[in-house]
Amino acid sequence: MTNTDREQKVVKEVKDKKVLQKLSGLGPVLALIVLALITTVMNPSFLDPNNLLNLLRQVSINGLIAFGMTFVILTGGIDLSVGAILALTSALSAMMITSGVPTLIAMLIGIIFGGLLGGLNGLLITKGGAAPFIASLATMTIFRGATYVFTDGNPITSKVMNDSFIFQFIGRGYFFGIPVPVIIMLISFLILYMLLHKMTFGRKTYALGGNEKAAFVSGIKVNLTKTWIYVISGIMSSAAGMILISRLSSAQPDAGTGFEMDAIAAVVLGGTSLAGGRGRIFGTLIGALIIGTLNNGMNLIGISSFYQQIVKGIVIIIAVLIDRRKKV
Amino acid sequence: MKIDMIGISKSFGNNHVLRDVDFHLGSAEVHALMGENGAGKSTLMNILTGLINSDSGTILVDDQEVHFNGPKDAEEHGISFIHQEMNNFGEMTVLENMFLNNEVKNKWGIVDEKTMRTAALKIFKTLHINYDLNEIIGNLSIGAQQMIEISKAMMSDAKVIIMDEPTAALTNSEITSLFTTVNNLKAQGVSFIYISHRVEENMKIADKITIMRDGHTVDESLISDNSVEKIVTNMVGRDIGDFYPERHVHAGKKVLSVSHFESEGKFHDINFTVEAGEILGFSGLMGSGRTEVMRAIFGVDHRNAGDLLINDKKVKITSPSDAIQHGIGFVTENRKDEGLILDFSVSENIIMPSLKDLVKKYFIDEKVKDDFVNLLVKRLTIKTEGTDINAGSLSGGNQQKVVLAKWIGAGSNILILDEPTRGVDVGAKREIYDLINELTDRGVAIIMVSSDLPEILAMSDRIAVMYEGQMMAIVDNSHHVTESDIMTLATGGKMND
Known part of the structure; x- marks a missing residue:
């Protein structure tokens, strides 16, 4: 074997690998297109602009949570408490608005509080050394319980809330014909995209998931970075909560139950590895859209919500199987 | 059979x-x-x-x-x-x-x-x-x-x-x-x-x-x-001359002093200094505390007592990020575990300790990054089909060069090398020795921990020997120091004069 033979072979392998990587990045997009096509064939009104905008609005809440979850999963962690954070912070904001605090300030406080709750997860995981699954499982129960205590188990709704223009606007308003939640989702996406792919914070996030020990020895402040990532997850969850209370005109103590599963599903469908270190936030956006299209499409076609759950589960399994085959 | x-x-x-x-x-x-x-x-x-x-x-x-x-x-x-x-x-x-x-x-x-x-x-x-x-x-x-x-x-x-x-x-x-x-x-x-x-x-x-x-x-x-x-x-397949390159000693002023380092159960009262342009070899059996001392200097592990002085000023280092700020780099003994992220690209690995330096107005400047990486790959002659292939797919020698590139890129002027040539083949070994010499020529102070006695004797200007957590001696590496002298110290004996 001559060296040039070997080199040429390596070059070819590298090229093949790059092509494969590019294609695999497109996998979720392809799945979304196929899904949309099938739905359109079954019911052409899927493509109705109103339906599409409606779909996007439905996606926005899961999208926001899943963006935060992407950072968490990239580090190899998981945040099960997102739904409970959503419930607790949105109840807090609703209560404040009801008692006369200006809407914007009340919501901002709710979101900051969400960041603090996320920070608590971060501290339990970094300083406390708890496994992310266990830590966030525990805080999920605590935050949910706290919500019931705080609301006494009753929904919070009031005339003040419903009379507030901003309150209405956040969840139900339009801006140049586009639903406000969709705009919030897209702006959040852009900011987090820049944070993940264009700034050092993103490199650190990937490094933590790739090999935490090597990241530490390379001078990355592992605990600090990780804590911030859980703060981001908390912020995104409570931001989603603000949209939800506006859409429902009330804060429900059981709001957000099971949202963690949809968010994790969106991240995984988007091609991010649960082992950490590999994935993209664009994939998560697509993953959230796939779940949204499934829900929307099955409603349009008239599949009962019981079957919808089964179909969603099957889609996730197919995605994972394809992903595994790719790696082999 | x-x-x-x-x-x-x-x-x-x-x-x-x-x-x-x-x-x-x-x-x-x-x-x-x-x-x-x-x-x-x-x-x-x-x-x-x-x-x-x-x-x-x-x-x-x-x-x-x-x-x-x-x-x-x-x-x-x-x-x-x-x-x-x-x-x-x-x-x-x-x-x-x-x-x-x-x-x-x-x-x-x-x-x-x-x-x-x-x-x-x-x-x-x-x-x-x-x-x-x-x-x-x-x-x-x-x-x-x-x-x-x-x-x-x-x-x-x-x-x-x-x-x-x-x-x-x-x-x-x-x-x-x-x-x-x-x-x-x-x-x-x-x-x-x-x-x-x-x-x-x-x-x-x-x-x-x-x-x-x-x-x-x-x-x-x-x-x-x-x-x-x-x-x-x-x-x-070719004559690579002497296995080890020739050393020209030109130690300068003291850059690092370790004073009364203590860590319970690991090492006791460790004192030594390193000068600019010097290679201080660290010998001793595995478990003698060599690696542990290095990890304490770099802030990977905690110590119970002791001061660290850089350029005669006391510094506080409690984490690798502190150490990097003070110009220290650390090539760990276990390259696959702590040195590299194997399924990340060569480029992503090299930039890890230098992320800050690549930022222009909040964002990583792609061009600055590429130039930075390409320069290092070229300077260290890392054999790779591009900077975006996984570090794990390189040979042991080239992986080690990627780890060295990380620290050279970070501008370290005190470099700790723990078993720098372990699992590295002969040709690449010589390249790493040459590189170490080149670094000391530019005034970088090097601490080289190695279990390979011929390597320690050939490359070090002075040799520190540890035994069961104690510093046995620091000897000038003149020609009459032999492998058996070092082994004697490393097993708790005294060196004959």
Whole structure:
């Protein structure tokens, strides 16, 4: 074997690998297109602009949570408490608005509080050394319980809330014909995209998931970075909560139950590895859209919500199987 | 048992890995198999143990042609392969590991621990070793785990044992006892195929040597007809001059002082200084506290007491990020675990300690990043098909260069190198030595921890020797310092004047 033979072979392998990587990045997009096509064939009104905008609005809440979850999963962690954070912070904001605090300030406080709750997860995981699954499982129960205590188990709704223009606007308003939640989702996406792919914070996030020990020895402040990532997850969850209370005109103590599963599903469908270190936030956006299209499409076609759950589960399994085959 | 591999060829696609290779192993013989990474050693051994099939050629065991359909088949014929990464289950006991998937059961299907215990102890006795069979195997030293691997091989009645880099993680005393065991077994008629990058070690243990290069056998001869220079020249196919480059000492002013470093159970009252442009070698057995001191300096591990002075100013370092800010870099001993993110690209690995320097107005500047990475790849002659391929797919030597590139890129002027040439082939070793010399020429202070005594003696300006957490001595490396002087200190003795 001559060296040039070997080199040429390596070059070819590298090229093949790059092509494969590019294609695999497109996998979720392809799945979304196929899904949309099938739905359109079954019911052409899927493509109705109103339906599409409606779909996007439905996606926005899961999208926001899943963006935060992407950072968490990239580090190899998981945040099960997102739904409970959503419930607790949105109840807090609703209560404040009801008692006369200006809407914007009340919501901002709710979101900051969400960041603090996320920070608590971060501290339990970094300083406390708890496994992310266990830590966030525990805080999920605590935050949910706290919500019931705080609301006494009753929904919070009031005339003040419903009379507030901003309150209405956040969840139900339009801006140049586009639903406000969709705009919030897209702006959040852009900011987090820049944070993940264009700034050092993103490199650190990937490094933590790739090999935490090597990241530490390379001078990355592992605990600090990780804590911030859980703060981001908390912020995104409570931001989603603000949209939800506006859409429902009330804060429900059981709001957000099971949202963690949809968010994790969106991240995984988007091609991010649960082992950490590999994935993209664009994939998560697509993953959230796939779940949204499934829900929307099955409603349009008239599949009962019981079957919808089964179909969603099957889609996730197919995605994972394809992903595994790719790696082999 | 005698093995003859004749005319073995193997290609993967267009890639001819082995071309008409001959390999002859006599009975009761230790046969060193050497060659740079990619020379074809592993493929040859995988063919011998039936893991892959050859395209052509024959294998004779005691002059009978054989075909093995996998390692299990080879094992039944008395050929055992002890891999570099041992297949232990760290959470299980020694006994459980020794009989894994091979348990002795009574007629009810219950595991018969008593019989297994007796069998294990019998093997231990023939090897002159003794370990607690109930001990969790992960708690034992690497050397002990290796002995247990050998015991397993002997249990399956091995007549030929293949060992791949057995001493890479062993202390000197463990190497000595490994060699004793190897010689004992040889006296009982067992043959060894011994694969190691350490030339001096092969000279010590082997009877014969086969050298491979680019899929060919380039030399097969008695070890007594060889010298280090001859072996190295045969391996790399060219004369690389002296194995070690010449050192020009030009130490400057003191840059780092370690004073009264303490860490309970690890090391006690450690004091030393390093000067700009100097290589301070750190010798000692594994477990003597060398690595632990380095980890404490760099802030990876905590210490109980002691001060660190850089340029005569006291500094507080409690984490690697503090250390990096003070210009310290650390090439850890376990490259795959702490040095690199193997499935990240060369580029992503190199920039890790220097992320801040690549930022322009909040964002990473892609062009600055690419220039930075390309410059380092070129300067360190890292052989890679592009900076975006995974670091894990490079050879050991090139992986090590990526780790060095990280710290050179971060502008470290105090560089701690822990076993910088472990698992690195001969050609790349020399390149790393040259690089270390070049760094000291530019005034970088280097602390080099190494278990490789010839390396320590050839490269260091001064040598610090540790023993059981204590600093035994720091000696000037003049020509009359010998390996045995260092070994004496490293085992707790005093050096003769």
